[in-house]
Amino acid sequence: GPVAYRAGGTEPTVTDVALVLGYLDPSGFLDGDMTIDADAARAAVAAKLAEPLGVDVTRAAASVFQVLLARTVGALREITVERALDPREFALLAFGGAGPLLAPMLAREMGIATTIVxxxxxxxxxxxxxxxxxxxxxxxxxxxxxxxxxxxxxxxAFAELEGQGEEVLSAQGVKPEDRTLIRRLDVRYHGQEHSLGIDLVPGDTAATVLDRFSRQHEARYGHAMPEPGQILTLRVRAVGRLSKPGLRELPPAGSAVPEPIGERPAFDVASGETVAFPVYARAALGAGHEVSGPAIVEEGTSTTVIFGDQQLTVDRYGQLVITGGQA
Known part of the structure; x- marks a missing residue:
């Protein structure tokens, strides 16, 4: 693992680099329940990256994030641009422990206007x-x-599969009115190796199924073929609808943005400089509060980093909405 964990790791990781750049508080990691060694992380970045490259520690650490972002941008472009989707038309959802730290950087790189934590x-x-x-x-x-x-x-054949679906949903205690059975065909062009799943709807003919398959094939692979179709597999998806929790709304914040709980120097990707980042406790931010970057928002198991050209607004559900920024 990370060198900072003092658990035997010797190669610097993204966690070590985030400590070097000031994004993480070594004394507040996991809300203070876990002690980590920022000095060990800095020494590892210096020895393994900065000295071999002949650059200072901050530049070496920032370069790690640049490489990480380049790889992530490439992966996201594969699932957006190559499918005729413009990532700038979407919002970026940041979750997990590290997502809120990385997503505002990624949004800047891809021109995504809104990041939601x-x-x-x-x-x-x-x-x-x-x-x-x-x-x-x-x-x-x-x-x-x-x-x-x-x-x-x-x-x-479909009736037999649906019978299996009804049986397993019944065993799970799903009421009949909460069950849905969806028929599906795995279709391919004759002679192809790969297939695509096509939902079968009442009134379908071979022509309508093949047309739907061809349109999906063109969207996925960039072309369709004037070949007959072949059914490879029949599928039935048995869905049992369950009750779900709703999102709890927060009352509007009745006061101004609370004072920061601290301040620490961190690397601002917007300016390329190490500057003072005020630190806010997420639990103290209420619906409607707005914070201009640079800033850091901390909670027990995650840290959100907002850079100098970005703004944060807390929405009515307590979500952090980050806007602005363009690499």
Missing amino acids: PQVPAAFSAFGMLMSDLEYEFATTVLRPLSDETLAGLEE
Whole structure:
């Protein structure tokens, strides 16, 4: 792990670099429950990066984030620009312990106007579990040509899969009115190796299924082909709808933004300089409060870093909404 953990790690990690750049408070890590060694992190960055490269420690540490951002931007472009989506039309959701630290940098690099940090971001995946339905999938391989005759002959196989779905949802205590069964076909062009999943809806014909498949194929791979279709697999997705918690609204903040709980020097990617960052406790920020960067917002298991050309607003659900900034 990170050198700062003093658990045997010798190579500097992103956590070590964040300590060197001032983004993390070594005395407040995990709300002070875990002691980490910022001096050890700095020494590792100096020995492993700065000295071999012939640069100062701050520049070496900042370069690590530049490389990390370049790799992340490349990955995001693969799932946006290459699918004809403009990332600037979306908001960036920052969760996990490190997401709120990295996302404002990433948003600047990609020209994304809004970054959202939900409440308790380190537990966001657990919240996602509470917002999910039960889903089970049942499948059987058929390998038949996509034709109206084939579709007409699939009813018995689909009915058997749906029976399995009803059985498992019943065993989970899902009421009949909360169950949904979705029929799906894995379709490919004749002779292809890969397939795409296509939902089957009442009234579908072989022509409508092939048209939907071809449009999805073009969106995914950039082209469609004048070839007949082939059904590879039948699937039934059994969905059991569950009750979900709502987002709790906060009352409007009745006072001005609270005073910072401290201040520390940190590297501002907007100016390329180490400057003073006021530090705020997230629990003290209320709905409607606004903070201009540079600033750091701390909570027990996560740290949000706002740079000099960015602004933060707390929305009615207590989420941190970060805007502005352009690399």
